[in-house]
Amino acid sequence: xxxxxxxxxxxxxxxxxxxxxxxxxxxxxxxxxxxxxxxxxxxxxxxxxxxxxxxxxxxxxxxxxxxxxxxxxxxxxxxxxxxxxxxxxxxxxxxxxxxxxxxxxxxxxxxxxxxxxxxxxxxxxxxxxxxxxxxxxxxxxxxxxxxxxxxxxxxxxxxxxxxxxxxxxxxxxxxxxxxxxxxxxxxxxxxxxxxxxxxxxxxxxxxxxxxxxxxxxxxxxxxxxxxxxxxxxxxxxxxxxxxxxxxxxxxxxxxxxxxxxxxxxxxxxxxxxxxxxxxxxxxx
Ligand code: B12
Numbered sequence: 369x370x371x372x373x374x375x376x377x378x379x380x381x382x383x384x385x386x387x388x389x390x391x392x393x394x395x396x397x398x399x400x401x402x403x404x405x406x407x408x409x410x411x412x413x414x415x416x417x418x419x420x421x422x423x424x425x426x427x428x429x430x431x432x433x434x435x436x437x438x439x440x441x442x443x444x445x446x447x448x449x450x451x452x453x454x455x456x457x458x459x460x461x462x463x464x465x466x467x468x469x470x471x472x473x474x475x476x477x478x479x480x481x482x483x484x485x486x487x488x489x490x491x492x493x494x495x496x497x498x499x500x501x502x503x504x505x506x507x508x509x510x511x512x513x514x515x516x517x518x519x520x521x522x523x524x525x526x527x528x529x530x531x532x533x534x535x536x537x538x539x540x541x542x543x544x545x546x547x548x549x550x551x552x553x554x555x556x557x558x559x560x561x562x563x564x565x566x567x568x569x570x571x572x573x574x575x576x577x578x579x580x581x582x583x584x585x586x587x588x589x590x591x592x593x594x595x596x597x598x599x600x601x602x603x604x605x606x607x608x609x610x611x612x613x614x615x616x617x618x619x620x621x622x623x624x625x626x627x628x629x630x631x632x633x634x635x636x637x638x639x640x641x642x643x644x645x646x647x648x649x650x651x652x
Contacts (some may be wrong), residue, residue, distance in 0.1 A: 397444070400577045405448065408572075411497050411621070412450065415489040419457035422564075423450050426527035428571065430582055432529050433523075434643040439521055441508075445615075446576040449569050451525045452487070453532070456563045459625035462486070467640060468648035475637050475644075480511060483567050490570065501574060509571045522566035530583030540595045549641045554611065558579045558586040562612025565620050568631065588615045 386569050400408075409423045429445035441449070456461075466482050467474060474481045487509070491502045508520040527534035536553035536564065545551050558563045589595050594614065601611035607630060612620070621629070626645065 380537070386570040396575050397574050400448075400575050402577060402580050405577055405580065408494065408498060409450065411493060412490045412570075414488060415493050417461040420454060420462040420566075421458065421486070422453045422455055422531065423452055424526070424531035425577075425580060426525060426529035426582075427577070427580060434524055434528065435521060438515070438517060441520065441571065443571050443573050444576070446578065448572045448575055448577050448580065449525065449529075451522065451529050451531060451566065452568045452570075453557070454483075454487055454565045454567050455557075456621050456625070457561055459622060459628070463628075464643065464647050467644050471644055471648065475640050478636070478640050480509070483509060487568050487570065494570075500571060500572065502572070503602075504575055507573045508571070510565075511569050520569045522569065522616070523553060525569055526555050526566045527585050528579075528582065530585050532566070533585040533587050533589070535589055535595055535598060537599065540592060540599060543557075544596050545600075546599065549602050551599050554598060556589055556598070556614060558588050558615075559618045561615045561617040562609075562617065563617055 383549050405425050409425065413421065426449050427445070428441050428443045428449055430445045431449065432440045432445060432639055466485065467478065470481075491504075494500045495502055508524045510518070510520070512519040520536055523532075523534040526532045532555040534553055534555045536552040537545070553567060554562065556562060565594060589598055598611055598614045601608070601614075605611070609620075609626060628636065628639060628643070
């Protein structure tokens with residue numbers, strides 16, 4: 369009898385220890401209000417130099433409902449994602465100062481290093497101010513691949529977050545292009561048209577925001593004719609900046625920034641070196 373009681377007690381203790389270990393590695397998810405999310409976003413924005421980035425929230429569920437199975441994000445459906453856009457002022461306000469701070473060590477893969485540097489700052493800020501756990505794998509970059517496909521489709525995420533309308537072939541009815549032609553979609557920002565970039569998503573896996581309501585992105589390219597023109601320009605002539613100006617824009621990329629984004633590989637590296645040479649003496 370005594371033996372059975374001891375065995376039961378030992379088992380109960382074992383279960384308690386297991387529960388404690390499991391709740392330490394998976395703390396209970398916290399419920400936030402939309403205004404908490406606003407505060408978190410303001411805090412995240414405080415790490416960026418002025419007028420360089422924007423952030424918009426969405427629920428994983430809104431995104432997962434639209435994309436094909438292989439693109440689904442493997443989080444609870446009510447987890448919150450934050451999508452970060454860089455906006456035209458980013459080049460002079462943030463990228464050039466970043467180049468001047470790190471000089472030679474950022475010449476290779478300069479844009480990736482720039483975005484990662486700032487997302488790490490956001491990660492640190494939120495961990496510090498809100499005691500959030502944001503493991504590196506919860507920061508998804510637009511250039512990151514998983515199993516040979518993009519880790520996150522930032523255009524869809526930006527659309528469901530209400531930040532920028534994602535215009536796709538299926539939004540142009542009747543379809544004006546030959547059936548065998550591939551037509552990629554493009555996001556248009558309500559203020560900056562095509563002069564912005566959808567750079568990264570951070571998933572706040574330990575938080576749920578039941579009251580967060582979806583926001584429609586502003587539909588700024590409304591007519592069939594304009595949508596056809598936009599997608600045709602984006603697909604046939606993307607090096608020309610005309611598609612970026614399908615709407616009246618508040619601010620464009622500078623000549624230097626345009627040159628930077630249109631150069632690749634060694635040519636971009638040479639250009640970054642010349643930008644450092646040109647700008648950094650003046651800043652130091
Ligand atoms: C792979 C890739 C390319 C490939 C293929 C393009 C493509 N769209 O597939 C190539 C190399 C050709 C390319 C080129 C360029 N790209 Co690119 N590319 C990407 C990348 C990394 C992934 C895109 C992808 O794989 N899509 C997969 C397909 C299947 O997705 P999809 O067609 O959107 O289909 C999904 C939606 O339809 C969704 N869905 C279904 N139903 C519904 C309903 C609604 C309402 C919604 C919203 C969604 C939705 O589900 C589908 C998936 O299941 C993205 C960044 C990213 N991580 O998203 C940048 C990205 C699309 N590229 C971009 C750019 C700017 C370019 C270039 C101009 C060059 C450059 N990098 O500067 C060129 C020009 C493109 C062209 N005209 O040829 C930008 C576009 C910005 C914008 N304003 O939209 C992005 C977003 C990068 C960024 N950081 O900003 N790119």
